[in-house]
Amino acid sequence: MTRHDTALTPLDELRANVAQPFERARAMPKSVYTSPEFEQAEQRHIFAREWLCAGRADALKEPGDYMTMEIAGEPVIILRDRDGALRGLSNVCRHRMSTLLEGRGSVRSIVCPYHAWTYNLDGSLRGAPAMSLNEGFCKTDVALPQVRVADWLGWIMVTLNPDAPDPALALKDVENLVGYLDMANYQEHFRQEFRWHTNWKVLAENFMESYHLPVCHAETIGGTVDLMKMTCPEGFPTFNYHWIVKNDSLPLTLAHPSNTRLQGDERRITWLLSIYPGLFITLTPGYFWYLSLTPDGPGHVKVLYGGGMSADWCADPEASRHLDQLRLLLDDVNLEDKGCVERVYRGLCAGLSEPGALSHLERPNFEFAQYIASRMP
Structure with missing residues (x-):
């Protein structure tokens, strides 16, 4: 038997990866990011089948x-x-x-x-x-x-799937978690599309973990978070999530002063929702922004990016000024993320690189890997 005959496929490598308990988890194998055949399989078995x-x-x-x-x-x-x-x-x-x-x-x-x-x-x-x-x-x-x-x-x-369960059923646990914020009534104020030089899963994983925020976003939102106040619970089959209790340094992150309905930490919790396979929502009492991802070969991702504000912040007399500040902030955040995820993809393609152990703050990444493996035939 030749060495080629015994080589593991990317799917074999991924399944071996997620067979480990989370306490021993490592980042996904390089092949699942760089293989054209694996990306084509994702298109057929994930993107052509899911919402x-x-x-x-x-x-x-x-x-x-x-x-x-x-x-x-x-x-x-x-x-x-x-x-x-x-x-x-x-x-x-x-x-x-x-x-x-x-x-x-x-x-x-x-x-x-x-x-x-x-x-x-x-x-x-x-x-x-x-x-x-x-x-x-x-x-x-x-x-x-x-x-x-x-x-x-x-x-x-x-x-495209006539048999996919309705989102209201498949994602009912999202509403159970964040229904108090009335996400349906947030208003979108900006939307644009771009293409980055990275694998779609690298950008997805970047969103799923806030471990990188203090460093990657040191010039923007890094100072609004404390690694010790991040919570990464077990997710659900159709999505994972984590949340951060924000400080007062960015008022638009918090409930509007006129809002008396939200109480305690409800007024300052930021939710990060990763809806499989490609919708990623940052939801705060004041604003939201999102990414919707589709693969474009193994080395590029098409990104739909948008955001806006909650109804009470939209009604604020200074809403336009707040929105301008939000746009400027998020544009800078996007540039920081672009640099991070494109550097990761360059590293994935390097011969001497290999996946490392995951932090407890990267539980969502491990669950995402389990989801990818579960959708492949």
Whole structure:
């Protein structure tokens, strides 16, 4: 038997990794970050099967407002239909298979940029020029395939999987934890997309642990946390979480002074919610921000980034000033994170590197590794 015959696959290495108890846990094997074959398997078995986040529901306010995304190579449109409901549609024309819409915007109907086949907001075909001489063509037989969409606590969740449990059921424990903050009524004020040179799991793990905050974010939010006041409990099959009790150095992190409903530590707890596979939410009594991740090969990740404020901070007369301060702060935080996660990926690709032991503050990372392993065939 040759050495090649006995080599472990990335999945073998990952399963051996998560078979250890957490007290002996190590970071995930390098191969699960760098292998193109493993990334393709993640697309098929995770991203094509799970609920992914397209952003906040309040970003689509009026009928015809739309956004686009790609799920495991499948172009998708999410829009408000004429009845005001969220709807997901294939973003590929049923004629010669051109993609239809790009980015975000508002339309009265969906018009193919190739031959002007036109679809209603429910996906039905409204018109197809110069098709009357094709005896096999019937307009009423043509429609864009539907894609499942759900509004979960103000988040637009999308899946290609017709059998995936509804997010309200799969993520009921999230609401049990943070329902007192009324996340559905937070308002999104900014949203952008970017692409970083790292594996998607490196960025996911970076969010899951606050162990790096005092060092990586020394110039921004590092001073608002105390490593000894971080709590990392066991997570759930569909998400992990931890929380931090913040000090008074950043007022927007805290409940608004007019808020008398929140009491005690409820007024200053920051929640970090990692919704598998790719939605990561920082939720405070004053503001929220989030990342929604999709892989782009093993060495790049596409990032949807957005955020905003709670309803009572939005009603503050100084809301615009607070929002400007938040944007500046989070832009700096993102730059710090970009540097960290891109350095980690460079290290993963180095010949002399190897995964090390995990801190007790990295329990969410170990649970994330268990989740990845559990979804692979």
